[in-house]
Amino acid sequence: xxxxxxxxxxxxxxxxxxxxxxxxxxxxxxxxxxxxxxxxxxxxxxxxxxxxxxxxxxxxxxxxx
Numbered sequence: 001x002x003x004x005x006x007x008x009x010x011x012x013x014x015x016x017x018x019x020x021x022x023x024x025x026x027x028x029x030x031x032x033x034x035x036x037x038x039x040x041x042x043x044x045x046x047x048x049x050x051x052x053x054x055x056x057x058x059x060x061x062x063x064x065x
Contacts, residue, residue, distance in 0.1 A: 013059045020054040022047055031056050 020027070025047055031037050041054035 011062060013061055016058045016060065018056050018058070019052055020056065022049045022051055022053065025053045028054075034058070036060065 020041075025041075028039065028041070031039055036059050038057045038059070039054065040056070042052070044051065044053055047053060
């Protein structure tokens with residue numbers, strides 16, 4: 001669009017997303033210590049069964065074979 005060259009579009013990692021539902025939030029301190037995890041909390045004050053409280057994305061390097 002701007003006439004600039006495109007960057008490298010090849011994949012460099014796999015990402016697995018896990019929803020944090022209800023009491024899963026008690027696992028947050030452990031998840032926060034994982035070097036490959038990006039934690040996203042939604043700031044909801046009350047935990048209820050079935051309520052989505054956030055999610056975590058875990059980045060896994062691609063194996064080049």
